[in-house]
Amino acid sequence: MSSKAVPAVGLTGGVADGLNNIDTWIYRRTCAQFTTGITVVTTLDSHGHPHGMTVNSFSSVSLDPPLVLVSIDLKNAILGHFISSSWFAINILAEHQEDLSRRFSSPSENRFIDLNWHAGPSGTPLLDGVLAQLECSVVSTFEAGDHTVLIGEVRRAGHTEGKPLVFFDSAYRQLR
Numbered sequence: 001m002s003s004k005a006v007p008a009v010g011l012t013g014g015v016a017d018g019l020n021n022i023d024t025w026i027y028r029r030t031c032a033q034f035t036t037g038i039t040v041v042t043t044l045d046s047h048g049h050p051h052g053m054t055v056n057s058f059s060s061v062s063l064d065p066p067l068v069l070v071s072i073d074l075k076n077a078i079l080g081h082f083i084s085s086s087w088f089a090i091n092i093l094a095e096h097q098e099d100l101s102r103r104f105s106s107p108s109e110n111r112f113i114d115l116n117w118h119a120g121p122s123g124t125p126l127l128d129g130v131l132a133q134l135e136c137s138v139v140s141t142f143e144a145g146d147h148t149v150l151i152g153e154v155r156r157a158g159h160t161e162g163k164p165l166v167f168f169d170s171a172y173r174q175l176r
């Protein structure tokens with residue numbers, strides 16, 4: 001069988017330069033076809049200040065034990081707070097919370113100003129009014145390429161009724 005890479009029939013893009021050198025733009029556009037929800041991942045720093053960022057790389061990893069992961073860009077200033085903390089929380093956004101996604105992905109001195117939130121049992125900031133929430137203890141962090149993968153064991157989880165905010169093809173969407 002030939003190892004020469006060819007674009008898949010009927011798909012836009014394909015393989016740019018053999019199997020070892022996928023074009024970054026094609027890679028990004030292709031991954032953007034995978035629909036995700038949107039979360040705000042939060043933690044506390046050593047001074048007790050809350051931090052959070054918008055994340056759609058959230059995934060469940062294991063049922064027993066209950067493990068989840070998020071992947072954080074090494075360039076993100078907030079990364080150090082997650083690495084040095086023992087806890088983080090995943091806040092899964094509801095369909096009306098696009099403003100929260102924008103707030104937590106934009107530069108700001110304090111993304112929690114004028115925001116309704118409370119501290120969970122671990123002290124981790126929990127945003128009010130979200131669709132679902134998981135409070136996690138950090139069990140592992142490791143670098144993978146230009147990101148750090150954060151693995152957490154879920155210690156508390158809860159959800160409410162409603163619809164999620166959805167991200168597809170690099171745009172915010174709502175379920176019909």
Ligand SMILES: Cc1cc2nc3c(=O)[nH]c(=O)nc-3n(C[C@H](O)[C@H](O)[C@H](O)COP(=O)(O)O)c2cc1C
Pocket residue numbers: 038052053054055056057058071072073075076077078079101104105106107167
């Ligand atoms: C919908 C959406 C999803 C995102 N997902 C991630 C992600 O999974 N990992 C990541 O490192 N950054 C992600 N970002 C970018 C961060 O939210 C953004 O870079 C943020 O400013 C980082 O926080 P910092 O500036 O305090 O370091 C996402 C942004 C948006 C709008």
